[in-house]
Amino acid sequence: MTSALARPGATPRRIAYLGTPEVAVPTLRAIHAAGFEIPIVVSRPDRRRGRGGALSPSPVKAAALELGLEVTDDLAALVRHDVDLAVVVAYGRIIPTALLEHIPMVNLHFSLLPRWRGAAPVERALLAGDTHTGVCLMAVAEGLDTGDVYATATTDIAGDDTLETLRSRLVAAGTDLVLQALREGFGEPRPQVGEPITATKIDPAELELDWTAPAQQLSRLVRLGGARTTFRGRLLKVWAARVVHRQDLAPGHLDGVVVGTGDGALELVEVQVEGRGRVAAADWRNGVRPTDEDRLGR
Template sequence: MSPADQPRRIAFLGSPALAVPVLEALVGHGYEVPLVVTRADKRRGRGGELSPSPVKAAAQRLGLAVTDQVDELLEVGADVGVVVAFGRIIKPHVLTQVPLVNLHFSLLPRWRGAAPVERAILAGDHRTGVCLMDVAQELDTGGVYRRAEVEIGPDETLEELRSRLVALGTALLVDALHEGLGPPEPQVGEPTYAAKVDPAELRLDWARSAVELSRVVRLGRAWTTAAGRRLIVWRSRLGDGALEGPPGTLAGTSVATGQGSLELLEVQPEGRGRQAAEAWRRGARVADGEQLGR
């Protein structure tokens, strides 16, 4: 179902924190938001208390009606629904009755799926962007109303890049709603798919190249082991050439890899807080020549 060219009554579907700025912008620009749809509350902590999604918390703060039932969209008379990282399948009977547009954080058809920003970093892409697209029954296949591109910084983290893309996408959406959506254009090119990042992918395999490992670190919570205990690597940079010894060999704050070396900048030992890698080396019982990840 096609949306009105300049909609004013806009439902919102989203759950994580990255969707909150988009919802806030819609309200801030005077759009009527009759309903927010988000995930159900989850039980967290030892007490098992119910915790709302970041989007639900924002909706309640803004005084908006909120639900976890997608079918309630059918009852509010929205001109369009805006979807941002909703994370749930929207069934065909809803798609045929409520026009929906989605902010997707990649240059479609590259990186359709759940983790487009992560996969762009891991693949070493130099550019990415945001697409405002029609929601279709098949995953991220809808036509594109607007798109915007950005360069990916060589050391840019997932959090930093995602923040830039959310700001870019928010502006793209607001401009499109104000100026009129117009007809979407079909996606052109060979699609690639962005599966969720498995926790196992965050373990640093020192046999890989330093370039590949630095990309893993940029996702956040990459880890290895030192003296048998987990060590999270929060920040790193490419070292100056190769080091002696097998992959994983430690020399100061640098680590030998399958190709080149990786310098550790910020780490978090098990049971401790984040700290500079130099401070960790001074206090750790790990000598030069020992291997990480064993």
């Protein structure tokens, strides 16, 4: 069956937008800047944030209000607007089947499907040591990220990529895919090919640095953001580190800011002691003055 968006002359002009976190803001801004009409933006409800617990809008809602767009947290409001298409980017909720039958919808997903379907595709690609990943512009279907694919873009994952740098690159590439499809047409979507792999959310326990693990694995955890260990019984977060070629340190043992791992060593670059700000690892080391008996991870 031919997709309605693949029909000749199918270039939608009135676009509904569904998204919630910061990662979904650039695409909204780009669609608006390109001159497409956005009658309605749907985002998740306001949440209590910060120490005061005040209600705050999602990043997408805040951006929509700044742009003077109508915004709601009610999905059903979509049917009350005359739109040609809904673009979905990290909305955070399954779309009901009734809406899918009423409005054509496309989703921007930050992986090369069917690898890394689910909530944390960029995190899982980085953590798994994938050499490349990408972004898919796909039809929204009933299943989780199971829809046919209109277009893809691929990027290599560099050895120094962090979650932030990789995600930013994917957002930019995905935004380009959306704008190109809106301007030039979507074409006929293709079924996903390959073995599906689910990208579950990162469990906080996964961010614990096990110093018996390989150095490259620990480096990927650090580049994910929020990796942690302990030193003298206190939490120590490691925000930046690099793999170094040393075999003379046992796991968790320190030599300056170099820590032994299961197959080599990791040089700490930036750390954060519980309750304090981030500092250069060398400054932290000079302050605590580790002894030969000290170990990371205890």
